[in-house]
Amino acid sequence: MSDHQPPHRELPETSSTTGNKGITRRGFLKGAGITAAGTALLDGVQSLQQEAQAATPKGVMEYGAEAFPVTLNINGKEHALHVETRTMLAEALRIGLGMTGTKISCDRGACSSCTVWLDKLPVNSCMTLAVDAIGHRVTTIEGLSTDSEVHPVQAAFVRHDAMQCGFCTPGMVMSCAALIERNPHPTERDVRVAISGNLCRCGTYPKVFAATLDAAGQHATKA
């Protein structure tokens, strides 16, 4: 990673979606919509697409291949860091900012260990470019709790032992908490759908179902 700051400039209003000096936000989004893996990601991308269409081209930046400074809004705070265009949000969080609660397991959009929220939408941060988080509110597992208070889903995960090795747990919690935020009365089927992209090799699913329903104040069968 070089120290000097590469030139970046605003695109003229007439710029095509893919510039030849790098990948633009809209260019990436156009392609990403097709490759999305899980429903959660698909939701996220579709909404981003709508949002991108609405965005003024003036806000669109074009970057070179070197690292450059950006500001990301994470858990309600602005964080300044350097990223490359290819830097994924998961890496920016983990390495750039030392926020290691977000896990990387497949790095290919297939396990959802890396789930964070872009605004309120759960997305796979290993498949989201860091630059695409600019202008969005990113919520990570660290942002879900304070020292004194945890999210009801986190509390329920502990109560129900909805974890073993715990490596999938931050991603699971983010998916389940997002579900409850958008649907306060989920069924078990809803939980299954919400975590259909989240892999747990230890096989804690039954307790994840129970914990999430419990957190939602539903009648949950005790594991």
Place this chain on the structure above:
Amino acid sequence: MATHTPHSTLDALINVAGDTTDASMKTAKMPIGIPGFTLHEEERTVPASEPPVWPINKDLSYVGKPQERWDGRAKATGRARYTADVQLPGMLYARFVNSTVPHARVLSIDTSAAESYPGVKSVHVIEKLLGGAVLRDPTLEQNRYPIVRYVGQPIAAVAATTPQAAEDAAAKIKVKYETLPFVVDMDQAREKDSPQVFPGAADQAGTAGGGGSSASGVPQTGNVHGPAVHKQGDVEQGFKDADVIVDAHYTTQVQTHSALETHGVVADWKPDLLTVYASTQGTASVREELAAYFQLPMSKVRVITEFMGGGFGAKFGAGNPGVVAATLSRKAGAPVRLMLDRQEEHLSVGNRPSSDQRLRIGAKKDGTITAIQLISFGTAGCGTGAGCAGPASNLYKWATLHVEENDVFINAGPAAAFRAPGHPQGAFALEQSIDELAASLNMDLLDLRDRIDENPVRRVQRQIIRESAIWKSRNPRANADVGPIKRGIGLSQSVWYRHLAMDSAAEVRVHKDGSVEVLSAVQDIGSGIKTVLAQILAEQFGVPPAQVEVKIGDTNYPVGPNSGGSVTTASLTPAVRDAAWQAAQKFLASVAPALGVKASDLTLTDGMVRSASGKFQPIAFRSAAARMDTNQVSAQSRRIPDYDPRKYDTYGGVDVAEVAVDTETGRIHVKHVLAVHDCGRPMNPVAVISQINGGVIQGISYTLFEHRLLDPNYGIMVNSNLDKYKIAGSYEVPKIEVQLTESYIGQSSTDASGIGEAAGIISAGAAIANAFYNATGVRIRQMPMTPAVVLAALNQPKPQMEAL
């Protein structure tokens, strides 16, 4: 906590541990059997220094009671720090360069472009590769670099200031290969004119957790390493004595461990200390291997595993990632993080071997087994360890036995121990054949097993199954449903063994402020051993488990067991209880002067210090601690042998699966599983149930979906990520009911056993296959049971329709 019989004092402690002369022994009455079924008392002779016998779980305060995971909050909030999360000042990021061909001699490796790449701090070319079988006669192969035997074999590595720089630089290393003929298909590898993976006989040492094979001197013909033969009695005579013989052929595929945290380490080589953060199932095994590899004193190697994201048998020792990261760190003078990516994880660090089994069972009319013969082949890639005769040899009583196990080398990454090594494969065959035997004898499935299975715990478990709603709902007539979707219910049994890691120790400390802590190098691989250790101290000192300090996963603490083969709880908990008991006695001695009594007048029960002579009213532990004559007392203890080592116990379970088979699409849906399991004294039932859920789900995943696919033309794995390597997810998880058979065997101060291996993965395959038979009247003897396999099985000309 009611019926403790406190005795023993400091005096007894003086002669502790190891000394087993008669004078230092005592007798103790211990609960034996299963509460509600077979519970009774038996006398055992135990070392006098042993703590009082614990009653059964219902009479304890913390042990055996559902307990929240000690580190649950850290995991749920993302604060738990795994190896991949370790960040040290100046830390570098490393990447491997891996072989792109399945079999080759490496002629040259040009690292110059990588070395001069911006940000690169060290480059290492591997000259000594770890893992896999090695030639008996190493002179058969002479090459500067290790011979490449599989795609994905590590060749070199780069450490740089950013992951991107490491990746870019690694891509600039040029490897020149002289490619050699290769074979990745096991059947082809068994043929005479097949390409040879090794130019001569090769063996692999066994690994912790039951991986590899320790059978040496086994013959080798071409790629076939074996047979390892085990014979008892005259099996041919056994078949002559039989009234019925079942004879069948079964195959199972290769499964990869796919722990969500990949293998990896952060190595920090300093002149006076090598510190390694490792995602491992054995801090002790990593230290041992690093010290041996670099010829360092063990005292100069420290291994830390605060949290680890799953291993399932594949994470023992430092391995190539460990020694390469340490080497890169030494060269660069900076800490190095080397975590494998998902593809490397599939290719190079272990898998469950395949199997091809011919199983013959002969029996008398009454079910008595006269002969079992198993001839198995399996591939562990370029390693060994594909034996799968455990169930056939150990589940049932037989008159004669003949087992031949063969490993077939292919050009693929070496296998590793994987949750109950060999047993899911073996049980898949055995438990289907036992069902077939019942059919040919016209016997009930459970009655036949009652006749031939001597294990007292499984007998109770079968009783529980018999009375269960799911089993009662089973139609004994196969293929009874008329529609395209057919429902079926089947069962399978499992067996695992009482392995112990005797090198298991712990220290317990009591502080003047009433805080207590336990220290051991043991690692928590997700089974929840931290919680269990906290419960043991809670039971001793009357302090809630959440307030106990648990410090583990660091070789600076007393040595811990390597967590493989279900040994951790059975091995470590007695040492911890003994240390806690001894620390408590020291604590009493330390407060006795201030309380104006002799230590022998004092006991600590239910969190209260009591005077036997009635000198004073009971005082709370914490208040008493304030009167200690020192800031801290501590005691260390290590595992002592089982109280009655002549008794050798196996564990097991019986699992019932209900499936719905869509005979038009070939899809099998597992709807419901009842898992009845034994883990001795369940220390934390909540975590035990979590492990059994996990074993069942992993077993379903193995049975229906998982399949490592190698391309015969290129030798590459075509599904080396998690998108194409299908693992059961939320949609495929059935309703799972777990029933624990709390079972006491009177073997240690905790009388705990393990559950990891026996927890469902052994029996899932056969339970589903037997349910499939019940649904369709067709035997399915091949895994994974994909729609194609199912449809092929269903199109067999004549489905049998006999009653079971």
